[in-house]
Amino acid sequence: MLSSARWWLALALLATPAWAEGDAARGRAIVTTRQKGLCLLCHSGPFPEERFQGNLAPSLAGAGRRWDAAALRARLTDSQGLNPDSIMPSYGVANSLRDVAPAFRGKPILTEAEIEDVVAFLLTLTADE
Amino acid sequence: MKWLLLLVSVAAAEPRSGALDMSRELQAMQADDSANPGMLWVQEGEALFHRAEGRAQKACADCHAGLAGVATRYPAWDEATAAPIDLAGRIQQCRAERQQAAPLARESEPLLALAAFVTRQSRGLPLAPPEDPRLAPALARGEALFRQRRGQLNLSCAQCHEERAGLRLGSALIPEGQANGYPQYRLEWQALGSLQRRLRNCMVGVRATAPAFGAAEYTEIELFLARRGAGLAVEAPAVRP
Secondary structure: OOOHHHHHHHHHHHHOOOOOOOOHHHHHHHHHOOOOOOHHHHOOOOOOOOOOOOOOOOOOOOHHHHOOHHHHHHHHHOHHHHOOOOOOOOOOOOOOOOOEOHHHOOOOOOOHHHHHHHHHHHHOOOOOO | OHHHHHHHHHHHOOOOOHHHHOOHHHHHHHHOOOOOOHHHHHHHHHHHHOOOEOOOOEOHHHHOOOOOOHHHHOOEEEOOOOEEEOHHHHHHHHHHHHOOOOOOOOOOHHHHHHHHHHHHOOOOOEOOOOOOHHHHHHHHHHHHHHHOOEOOOOEOHHHHHOOOOOOEEOOEEOOOOOOOOOOEEEOOOOEEEOHHHHHHHHHHHOOEOOOOOOOHHHHHHHHHHHHHOOOOEOOOOEEEO
């Protein structure tokens, strides 16, 4: 029989997400690296040093005020699960794609840890700029 | 009333050449034969066109006086193979069967040069894809390929070139993806390249497999591009960034 204190502790552990804390600095590097995150192909954002930001998607400025971590994580992991017509890639999904080039086959664009880094960074983007 | 307006706006939507969205400098380079690097290939193609080749020791010019307007009608139906054929494919075929000469590989310099020389003779003429019912199944496959999401980025040609033409993908202005300027000199390539090379670039860009040069899929896509671009003036050899 668990004591009530241990029961509460177990519950708290279960409720804690399995995701490690993301690192916002690493997340920023992913977002602004065109071969990695590819985000700025479509999005603009508060990155004055980055020339040539795309305009296919809303600005990332203020994303951390509009969305919480869970919503950002869901969007990044499977944007097309939220909206099948979205052009934003489902960064955490590797199956159900067709004709993927061999070098990328079976791999998601970003790992779970990288997605956590990006989420941590996006949460810092609270100003509307 | 609304549907009427819709009809009018659809009818008004004319295909738009990618050249219109380039810098003035590049437009001028394309328009001026003495500045357009693609003209080097046209000249090389002209020389090849007049050179006797192969066991037949015949030149293209022995059979063809001029080929003005021909490029506007490709891809076309090929009786011999009972399949659509693109212009480069037709040149390869003439070379192998009529000249009985060593085959020219896709994307080889002589084939690009001959295609550029032939296509140049249609410059300014409107794309006029043939109304051949035998092309219909391949045309439909081409349209399906155009609308199919693919690659690790899971994007279709249509999502960029139909739905987002005129917007910016990073630094690149997304053109309508018209095929009226090929073969084309691309500064990024530092060379003349075919439409198939361009299509491969877009496929590789979305991290998809690209069929080998000469694959039927490219001709199918080209059939669809010719249909949606019908009426556009041929600009080959075009210049692009």
